[in-house]
Amino acid sequence: MQKTRSDTAARTVAAYAAPAADQPLGPTTIERRALGDHDVRIDIAYCGICHSDIHTARGEWGPTPYPVVPGHEIAGVVEAVGPGVTKFAVGDRVGVGCMVDSCRECDACRAGEEQYCERGMVGTYAARGRDGRLTDGGYSAGIVVDENYVCSIPAGIGLDVAAPLLCAGITLFSPLRHWNAGPGKRVAVIGLGGLGHMGVKLAHAMGAEVTVLSQSLKKLEDGLRLGADHYYATSDPETFTTLRNSFDLILNTVSANLDMSKYLGLLAIDGTLVELGLPEQPIEVQAGSLTRNRRSFAGSMIGGIAQTQEMLDFCAEHGVGSEIEVIAADQINEAYERVIASDVRYRFVIDAATLG
Ligand code: NAP
Ligand code: ZN
Ligand code: ZN
Secondary structure (H helix, E strand, O other), X not given: OOOOHHHHOOEEEEEEEXXXXXXXXXXXXXXXXXXXXXXXXXXXXXXXXXXXXXXXXXXXXXXXXXXXXXXXOEEXXXXXXXXXXXXXXXXXXXXXXXXXXXXXXXXXHHOOOHHXXXXXXXXXXXXXXXXXXXXXXXXXXXXXXXXXXXXXXXOOOOHHHHHHHHOHHHHHHHHHHHOOOOOXXXXXXXXXXXXXXXXXXXXXXXXXXXXEEEOOOOOHHHHHHHXXXXXXXXXXXXXXXXXXXXXXXXXXXXXXXXXHHHHHOOEEEEEEEEEOXXXXXXXXXXXXXXXXXXXEEEEOOOOOHHHHHHHHHHHHHHOOOOOEEEEOHHHHHHHHHHHHOOOOOOEEEEEHHHOO
């Protein structure tokens, strides 16, 4: 098909932005660049709300460049492609996660671990792109992304339940694979929120024995339905004596600071606790909680592009999607409050058709 000028020209699209740390998000418009050779223009259908969006919009991780358009759990359909694009065609169902570029030359990039690019990955929002412009995220009607940072969403997964896989899904999939979750491994997930519920589903699908460690028993039935074998309330001090020395792998998805030494005490010999949550304050660890049982305390950040595709394919094969509540754009601020109050089951997803 002959490309018309309008296919590739820069465009103005509707979006929602936070104007300042202490102000609610509101409607705006942003410009998306003209399509470069390897760019894909995506008509966004849905975008998940990750707790990282809230940390950033509220300036909790240090200065945020305002106004910021958050959103890095993007699912949509390819609307146009640049002349050099080989991986995607108009009409393809695609997703974009937390990064839209990286240097492509360093050891990390070459190893497919672009999220650890030595020169710094380019975040989907609030980051400086290689063209020098600030990036804007997925709370918008459309986005232009280099094809190498776009994944295919397999048939069989709805775009709405796929969107949260692009951050919450890969953030749990990557450490589960790295630390070999599978049959015979005892895996615990701390916090049953957006990340946590994906951890339960994925670890279960990989065949591990899964335990939820939630603040209360309020979500017990859900936890078991999502695939957990066991469920404990961390508000009950007995949990920490009952479960002492019992896990091979613990994934901490909590957005606030916890008494980490208590949780480290739950690891068996050679067990690893992987920090995924990114609370504002530093984490304190008692040395003795690590030396006992030769425990490890590790971290992990999203996953590379190839692994994100592997995760999406795994989800399609195993019938895994996110548990979502679809909202209109004018409910974003209310949704933020509910996420902060741990009142989310289990991911809010914005219907991009409501952006304006
Ligand atoms: P979320 O949906 O808010 O889930 C966090 C869960 O943690 C809550 O649902 C709650 O579960 C528990 N929790 C919250 N406050 C707590 C407290 N004060 N004490 C104990 N438990 C508490 O957030 P999310 O989107 O899953 O993100 C979680 C964290 O991961 C955020 O800090 C986010 O920035 C970070 N993150 C990291 C990566 C990465 O690559 N490492 C990627 C994405 C997000 P219960 O009610 O079940 O206890
Ligand atoms: Zn995220
Ligand atoms: Zn690099």
